[in-house]
Amino acid sequence: MAAKNKTKLNRSQGVHYKMGMSERLMMVVTYFVYILFAFVCFYPFYYILINSISNNDLSARGKVLIVPLGVHFKNFVAVAKIQGLSQAFLVSVGRTVVGAGLTVITAGFLGFMFTRDTMWGRKFWYRFVVATMYFNAGIIPWFLTMSNLGLKNNFWGYIFPLVVQPFNIILCKTFVESTPKALQEAAEIDGAGTLTVFFRVILPIIKPILATVAIFAAVGQWNAFQDTLLLVTTPKLYTLQFVLYQYLTQANSLKAIINSQMSTESIAASLAHSQTQTSIRMTVTIVVVFPIICVYPFFQRYFTSGIMIGAVKG
Amino acid sequence: MLKNKKKARAYKEFLLVLPFILLVAIFSYYPLYGWIYAFFDYKPPKPLSQSAFVGFKWFTNIVSNKIKTQEILRVLKNTFAMSGLSLLFSWFPMMFAVFLNEIKCVPFKKFVQTVTTLPNFISWVLVYSIAYSIFSSTGAVNSVLQSMGLADKPIMFLQSSEHIWFKMWLWLTWKNAGWAAIMYLAAISGIDEQLTEAARVDGASRWQVIWHITVPSLLPTYFVLLMISLANFLSNGMEQYYVFSNSFNKSSIEVLDLYVYNMAIGAGGYSISTAVSMLKSVVSVILLFTTNTISKAVRGEGFI
Structure with missing residues (x-):
């Protein structure tokens, strides 16, 4: 009886553990997708902002991508x-x-x-x-x-x-x-x-x-x-x-x-x-x-x- | 005496509203009179009174004139493609909300919501300006591709008709998805928490909670929105397609609303374009009542 109970418990823990894995994977994917979506929505605004205050020659050639270069207003x-x-x-x-x-x-x-x-x-x-x-x-x-x-x-x-x-x-x-x-x-x-x-x-x-x-x-x-x-x-x-x-x-x-x-x-x-x-x-x-x-x-x-x-x- | 006083007040209150009623009459009802232009051969600056009455010529023209028929079919194909894509992916905002709700880190959730809703509040002109900045030949994407050696010469993202329907759908989603998700998020917050907790206690996994509790309780909202977008099947609006159109993609980007505009303002075909938009209005009203009836049959209440 005790042994039987033990295996049952183990199995349920096992099942639980498995669920945890799939849930964790789901959360990782979810976070990734939202970070991507947020980036896609946010970056264009940022890109235009840094280009408007950067060196005009560089911005015209598409070289300003991550931080403003040669800032001027x-x-x-x-x-x-x-x-x-x-x-x-x-x-x-x-x-x-x-x-x-x-x-x-x-x-x-x-x-x-x-x-x-x-x-x-x-x-x-x-x-x-x-x-x-x-x-x-x-x-x-x-x-x-x-x-x-x-x-x-x-x-x-x-x-x-x-x-x-x-x-x-x-x-x-x-x-x-x-x-x-x-x-x-x-x-x-x-x-x-x-x-x-x-x-x-x-x-x-x-x-x-x-x-x-x-x-x-x-x-x-x-x-x-x-x-x-x-x-x-x-x-x-x-x-x-x-x-x-x-x-x-x-x-x-x-x-x-x-x-x-x-x-x-x-x-x-x-x-x-x-x-x-x-x-x-x-x-x-x-x-x-x-x-x-x-x-x-x-x-x-x-x-x-x-x-x-x-x-x-x- | 009292009755008279009441009557006087009823009319007085109506008089207060009358100016606004007149505005509605002028700007929403009176233009319907313009439909008679569809039965004349109207060519400005000649006034309507001097234009020839042609009866249903422009309507039959759509069917009998081979070039016109082909044009209309092409435009309808674009319209169906755009509305069809939207319908096909109409579940996207709902799932966007469902999975966003699973994230327990509140600042991150708030950040995502704020950032993804922002594009809904900028105009299509601004969207196009952004598209131009990112995807033009000297834009961010081409700059990255070239510096990584993935492209020898700039890729013309905007000046081509390749995948144009899909691209237009992507821009539409970029602009609207975050906003559309808000309504679902509000609906999710209305779900009884005891239900979710009970399911949890009974050993339901996250997937099962999502699939058996969250999604079913959102379906009524989804259904209403689906019916509304079905009712608007022919009305994509012209602004998005107008700003993105150029000579390279014109034939596959021109939806019905844009076609009506181009034909009238661009080509001076006021009468025929009025005829086309009249047909569109009639079909749209039929669609509206049909979908409303379906909604009544399924949910017990309509949305009008």
């Missing part, structure tokens, strides 16, 4: 001097601030209004708005509409079509529904009107969801590219994304910039610091990606809440 000074670029930066910042601001206020307000049974035709209008998530006239009818409205080559063409975003309204509505109704009722008994209830009672308590919406809206505005491509032909209204795209596809426009820089600045500027196509491209990329990386740590904590609320009702 002249590229950023040079890029700041490129005419169209500072204008594009202003346009991008402008549309991000104005566009995201309007989207946030609208999402909060409509999210609140669509919870109010007292509103005339609430259900119908809510569906009227949300239905637009599921159909799309297509870019050509949209383009023709925009030109009929005079929103071609117009800053407001970046703003108006994006003010009402059904998904964000759903997020806010769900959030408002989760707050105690008694708060609104108490304010109304005290004689507060609809707008007062919204600005004094609702707005302060839905701040967390508004933060989520603000971030999504701002990132969307900052990254937008297609509307410039379709609607804008005057360089004055080009966004940073669009200008970067031009730099990527039209080597000529870059060469022109480099040449004009050469003539205005001293031609004797050393090879290491004079602008190359690569240096301008990399530096502009850093400028475009920088705001995203800056706000990223702050909005990361809002991800999950935003996604989950959206998933429940989306």
Whole structure:
């Protein structure tokens, strides 16, 4: 009996040991795969950063791979001097601030209004708005509409079509529904009107969801590219994304910039610091990606809440 | 009296919302009117009122005009390839989350999550800029390959149509996988821990816990996302393909959305491209309702 028990025990230990091996192997492979994936996601950003501050001759020949070589920050000074670029930066910042601001206020307000049974035709209008998530006239009818409205080559063409975003309204509505109704009722008994209830009672308590919406809206505005491509032909209204795209596809426009820089600045500027196509491209990329990386740590904590609320009702 | 007051308030509240309703009407509903361009021979700058009415000419053209038919088939092939690849690997974000959850070292887990989510927040233009920096003839990869003697001359990664569908899928995954995994990670954190512990006590291995507890509890989420991507089968969006397209890969990168754009803005075929996008919209709506019905039948609730 005792011997039998012993073998049984041994076997089970053996089995356990074997499991341990396969589990350990699995963990090694898992760590390896994630390190690889993280590297693939991270390195490109790092690569562009070190190239934008390295010796321009070396970076143009693809020699800067692991650490920056011959560090200097002249590229950023040079890029700041490129005419169209500072204008594009202003346009991008402008549309991000104005566009995201309007989207946030609208999402909060409509999210609140669509919870109010007292509103005339609430259900119908809510569906009227949300239905637009599921159909799309297509870019050509949209383009023709925009030109009929005079929103071609117009800053407001970046703003108006994006003010009402059904998904964000759903997020806010769900959030408002989760707050105690008694708060609104108490304010109304005290004689507060609809707008007062919204600005004094609702707005302060839905701040967390508004933060989520603000971030999504701002990132969307900052990254937008297609509307410039379709609607804008005057360089004055080009966004940073669009200008970067031009730099990527039209080597000529870059060469022109480099040449004009050469003539205005001293031609004797050393090879290491004079602008190359690569240096301008990399530096502009850093400028475009920088705001995203800056706000990223702050909005990361809002991800999950935003996604989950959206998933429940989306 | 009270009733009147209530009514007045109902209308007043509606008036507050009206400006936004108008915006939706103008920018989402009014463009539908543009579909009538598909029935005219519209050539700007001539206004629509002076264009000839051609009825269903552009629709029949898609079938009867041999060149057009071939083009559409080629574009559909690209669209199906891209959406098909995405569907085929749609389990990837789920498994990404499942195995990330197995890692017990929290800082490492957080780091991986942060770094892999970042690409989701940059535009396709930036993705292309990154691709250009890494894969152009003087980019990092060619530089390494040449210095290691693995290539005599730069490999043209971007200026070729070789494996273009797969490359596009890789970029899409690079951009989206980390983000898509977040939803699964949230779902995993909602799994009752007692379940896992009980299985552990009963001697279940990690594999068994993953296979019998974690994955099954994620399947409902997976299913909904699968249905949504099925509903969007024809809509790949044009931005990714637009920024990556060049004369070398154009014919195999052009998906339906990009084709509509190229045909209208590039070639001036406003009417025919409206006709194509109209057909696409109709099919998409049918797909949406079909997948929603399937979802209702399988899970008891739809996603619309």
